[in-house]
Amino acid sequence: MKFKTKKSRSLVLKQGTLADYHFNLSGEQIPTIQEQPVKSLGRWYTEDLKDTKRVQETAKLIREGLEAIDNSGLPGKLKLWCLQYGLMPRIMWPLTVYEVALSHVEAMERNINTYVKKWLGVPNSLTNIAIHSRKAKLNIPVRSLVEEFKVAKVRTSMTLSNSKDPVIRNFQPDLRSGRKWRVSAAVEEAEARLRHKEVVGATQTGRQGLGLIRHKWWSSATEKERREMVVQEVREQEEEKRVAVAAGLAKQGMWTTWESVEQRNISLNVLWQMEPLRISFLWRSTYDLLPTPANLSKWYEERSDCCAACGQKGTLQHILSACPSALSSGKYTWRHNNVLRVIVDAIKGRVECVNAEEVPAGNQYFTPFLKEGSQPRKDTSSKRKPSILSAANDWKVKADLDGEGGFPQEIALTLLRPDIVIWSESSREVVFGELSVPWESNIEEAYERKLTRYAELEAVCRDKGWRSSCYPFELGCRGFVAASLHKWLNKMGLSRKEIKSTTRAAAEAAEAGSAWIWNKYLLEERRKRSDR
Structure with missing residues (x-):
């Protein structure tokens, strides 16, 4: 294998500062980092030895990408698809490999949410929880940049700590993410929660029958399974925070009290089949953001809150389900x-x-007797329940x-x-x-x-x-x-x-x-x- 000086870089540090010193090999000068920055595994190494400029470049990439999508002339629902499968994968790797503070990621997410609300046809006052929460009654597959950032950092930390290389495993690099959130603390908290769940044992959640949920315990999990368990635990923590905030919202958090209502998942395939006005009405009506008399009286002091049809207080609930005039008119x-x-x-x-x-003769639906240790045979017939x-x-x-x-x-x-x-x-x-x-x-x-x-x-x-x-x-x-x-x-x-x-x-x-x-x-x- 021949050593090529053009593909090499040199870096000299004297007392913590860069020194302008060149190395030569066979009469050829090896370029320095100052002269020619080098890129390895998607990460740029420059003369400042910091990631400040890289973070600014990532923020600029997001702004330019959002503007390009917004000016594409596509319908809003297709712009969401471009965001999810075009822009988001491009920005996740820089956020993973560079030292980015959580506050910068939150600023990037606020910029993204502004465009998402615009494309959905909803006002900017809509809470971000309505866009990113997976437990919301109206669920749309738009990922939270902050959540994906935390998940990427945690997954990287678990990968390094479980590396087969003893050098990396024993001297794990510190993944810095600012003072607001630390990767190592998040991993420790997630692992502690998983160990505590194993101590508590299997608990019943939701309306599923007993024994329908298979639990994976920390003590018996493999390294790969533990990594995925920690990642899932971090996601659950983020969702718990969103639900806790939503429960405190008097108007836009009313869905947290709908006990007997099932979640309505709006996939991108379903979203493509919906007209823009229908999308806007669905979200604004769900979170009570339509210009009803009750809302207009709060937004503008000179407006009355009386229903134009019957004179009662014109809330959205009144207009859609309790107006005597609408009832009498059919x-x-x-x-x-x-x-x-x-x-x-x-x-x-x-x-x-x-x-x-x-009509079936007798009872065709019965529970067959099984001997101890035997397994039931799978019913391959096409009988209905x-x-x-x-x-x-x-x-x-x-x-x-x-x-x-x-x-x-x-x-x-x-x-x-x-x-x-x-x-x-x-x-x-x-x-x-x-x-x-x-x-x-x-x-x-x-x-x-x-x-x-x-x-x-x-x-x-x-x-x-x-x-x-x-x-x-x-x-x-x-x-x-x-x-x-x-x-x-x-x-x-x-x-x-x-x-x-x-x-x-x-x-x-x-x-x-x-x-x-x-x-x-x-x-x-x-x-x-x-x-x-």
């Missing part, structure tokens, strides 16, 4: 029927399939749509009109469901109210020899699905794919209906203002 009923029609179509399709099949409809094949469906509502008179005489009634004369079983499209904070109240309303009808059906069951189910007026709707569709025997497509279509119908109600309110408000 706006809420129209939205309710649009959502109900989606669910009824799915139920009718399932009922038609059940009626075309033979048991449902309420499995007991008969003469089911009839009646929905309160297009004037066809009403309870079947052969079962009971009542003035109540459930939204969906499904009954079978052969099995003498009746199932009725009731849909509500309330404000998301009132979903539990709506469930209890509908359950109480139909309790007497359920008892009357039982007295007449019918097996009856009532299932109230809800879908928020802004398109957030309640757990009760999943339960209803699951009881009807729909597959996971069918449930997913049905709930998505129903959520879009509720969201579109609320957007129409909001636009109608704006038109009425402008008309009354022009008449003055």
Whole structure:
């Protein structure tokens, strides 16, 4: 191997300062760092021996990249894609290899968030938690630069500490990240939390059944698994901080109180199919940033907070779910029927399939006995899970749509009109469901109210020899699905794919209906203002 002076660099330090001294080899002079900076593994080494200029260059790269994306002429949703898969990977390596203070990264993230809000069509007052939180009820896959910076530093630290090279492992370089946050302290805290979790043992979180979550413990994990566990723990700490801040926000943090509402994940593929006005309405309505009279009275002192339609306090909750004028004019009923029609179509399709099949003889769904130490055989058949409809094949469906509502008179005489009634004369079983499209904070109240309303009808059906069951189910007026709707569709025997497509279509119908109600309110408000 031949030694090449052109590909070499020299560096001379005297008492901590650079000295202008040249080395020669075979009559050729070796360039110094001052003359020709060198780049190794994506990191530049210059005469100042500092990363200050590199940090400034990275910040400039972000500004220029954001401006280039913003001036590209693409729709905002495609600009988000360019940010996630174009600009973010380019800036993560410089942030990983250079000594960057956390305060500089936070400034970079603020610049990024300004453009993200602009592309989503939301005001700059929207909290950054709404963009980056993974536990928010409205979730969008936009990564937090601060979180990715911390994760990259922690992963690098774990990689160096677990290196197979004893020199690197015993003398681990100090990864500096400013005084606000230290990498070594973050790693130690994450490891301590993981050891504490192992001491506590398996705990139940969420609505999953017991034993469905597999836990990986620190003591039995490999080096690679420990590195990923520490990285995941750092992410969880960042998410805990975001949720804690959101819980203290009276308006934009209301989603933390929605116990019965499932998370709505908006992937980039789904985002591509949405119109810009729909994207803007979805985010502004979720975080109550629409120009309602209640908000305008806070933003401008001279504005009134009264609803233009009825004179009551014009909050977003009032306009979308509690305005007497909108109720009497049929706006809420129209939205309710649009959502109900989606669910009824799915139920009718399932009922038609059940009626075309033979009634199973006996109980086909049982738990087989297993000897000690034996493993259950995997069921490769295409049988559907048991449902309420499995007991008969003469089911009839009646929905309160297009004037066809009403309870079947052969079962009971009542003035109540459930939204969906499904009954079978052969099995003498009746199932009725009731849909509500309330404000998301009132979903539990709506469930209890509908359950109480139909309790007497359920008892009357039982007295007449019918097996009856009532299932109230809800879908928020802004398109957030309640757990009760999943339960209803699951009881009807729909597959996971069918449930997913049905709930998505129903959520879009509720969201579109609320957007129409909001636009109608704006038109009425402008008309009354022009008449003055």
